[in-house]
Amino acid sequence: MSIVLLFITGLLFFILQTSIFQTMSYWTAMLNPLFILFVFIAIRLNLVGGALLTLLFASLLDIFTGLFPGLYPVVYLTLYFNLRWLNKVIVIKENPQKIILVLISFLFINFAGYIFVNLLISDNTPPWSWFDITVQTVFVALLTAPLFNFFEKLTSPSSSPGKIHSWGTFNKTNRFRD
Amino acid sequence: MKKREKKSNYLKIFLIFGAILAFILIVTFIISSGRQHKFSGPTKFIFDVVGHGQKIVTTVTSKVTGLISSYVDLRHVRENNRKLRKELAKFKAVNNEYLEAMATNVRLANLLELKESLPPPTLTAQIVGRDHSMWFKSVIIDRGSSDGIQSGMPVVTVEGIVGQIINVSPHFAKVLLANDPTSAIDVLIQKSRTHGIIKGKGAEGYQLHYILKNSDVEQGYSIVTSGLDGVFPKGLPVGTVSSVARSRRGMFQKIKIKPAVDFSELEYLIIIMRESSLLQ
Numbered sequence: 345m346s347i348v349l350l351f352i353t354g355l356l357f358f359i360l361q362t363s364i365f366q367t368m369s370y371w372t373a374m375l376n377p378l379f380i381l382f383v384f385i386a387i388r389l390n391l392v393g394g395a396l397l398t399l400l401f402a403s404l405l406d407i408f409t410g411l412f413p414g415l416y417p418v419v420y421l422t423l424y425f426n427l428r429w430l431n432k433v434i435v436i437k438e439n440p441q442k443i444i445l446v447l448i449s450f451l452f453i454n455f456a457g458y459i460f461v462n463l464l465i466s467d468n469t470p471p472w473s474w475f476d477i478t479v480q481t482v483f484v485a486l487l488t489a490p491l492f493n494f495f496e497k498l499t500s501p502s503s504s505p506g507k508i509h510s511w512g513t514f515n516k517t518n519r520f521r522d
Numbered sequence: 523m524k525k526r527e528k529k530s531n532y533l534k535i536f537l538i539f540g541a542i543l544a545f546i547l548i549v550t551f552i553i554s555s556g557r558q559h560k561f562s563g564p565t566k567f568i569f570d571v572v573g574h575g576q577k578i579v580t581t582v583t584s585k586v587t588g589l590i591s592s593y594v595d596l597r598h599v600r601e602n603n604r605k606l607r608k609e610l611a612k613f614k615a616v617n618n619e620y621l622e623a624m625a626t627n628v629r630l631a632n633l634l635e636l637k638e639s640l641p642p643p644t645l646t647a648q649i650v651g652r653d654h655s656m657w658f659k660s661v662i663i664d665r666g667s668s669d670g671i672q673s674g675m676p677v678v679t680v681e682g683i684v685g686q687i688i689n690v691s692p693h694f695a696k697v698l699l700a701n702d703p704t705s706a707i708d709v710l711i712q713k714s715r716t717h718g719i720i721k722g723k724g725a726e727g728y729q730l731h732y733i734l735k736n737s738d739v740e741q742g743y744s745i746v747t748s749g750l751d752g753v754f755p756k757g758l759p760v761g762t763v764s765s766v767a768r769s770r771r772g773m774f775q776k777i778k779i780k781p782a783v784d785f786s787e788l789e790y791l792i793i794i795m796r797e798s799s800l801l802q
Contacts, residue, residue, distance in 0.1 A: 366652035
């Protein structure tokens, strides 16, 4: 059930950030709530469910905004497995940790995408805008804590943060709190 | 208990290897496929479903913003009305002169037995979705193969070229903008008639390639389509030269082009159709 809820939320985020956000103003065009959902999925969902959802959203990005089929799934699945590994090594519990994790992931995604596109279009280097990257990163940082709380509430039936085990079933306790 | 642990370990190893294998397969697929121009059945379905969602959100937003701007406009309507009536009287006189000139032109053309060349058929479309990534520049429009849209059709506005259709589903299509790094269009410097190729540079506009150092190019020169790429008709405005740099090394000049179209302000687009697509 929680996977379905996260999928619907992600789909809504995707529609909003590719339509209304892009037409309203410069700063709304920089909002990227779907990316925060990607990170949430990686550190909270189980291996198979999370990978499936990541693949679904990355494929959606691929169909709508990608020009090289498979580029988004590769980049986002790489991020997914790296985040899962990081989540095992470091205990991610507090908001500042989540924000730093999201920011590192965001920069990783942009660098990885840039390098891939550079390799694929070798004769014309795509532009890299530090200003846009910085603005987007700031917005991602601002949205991380409220969106993480929202996702936790959305996926936790008892309104308390919980780890989702398999295909929408929950652990009543948080492993970080034990 | 031990058996269960063993089983879960096997499952983990299986999953990890599966993920690595899938990753390698996807990378191979990207490298081998390059840029794909045809959507598969499921892709078309997803494109259509999400496209409808984008269309609903865009329509509602444009209706609301339209309502607000209509109210603001209403407050200035009396003053505008007075100005417009004055202008109308002036343009009526100009129009009479124009009609007279047209009639003379038609008469003379008939005398010379010139065949009238019909412009290609066009179709307007609304942008329902935009690419939010920093790497690619594309938009989604609310016209698809059911309207006769095909891959490779040029997309323009009254100001100039916008891009070309790259993927089509029954009700929606993806347009590769001319400022995307993967876009390349054959162009002509209007004044000197020198050929070159413009490539997208994202927010920086375009870069004009393969213009020799001895070619006459200056800031402010207009760039138009050459028609040689087989996509865009000849003579469509592309942009103006914003900077020219001649380095010591190399044969070519480094020329930056300011697009004729403001890509951030795009809302409605014109698709130049092919006669064959209309017959289908």
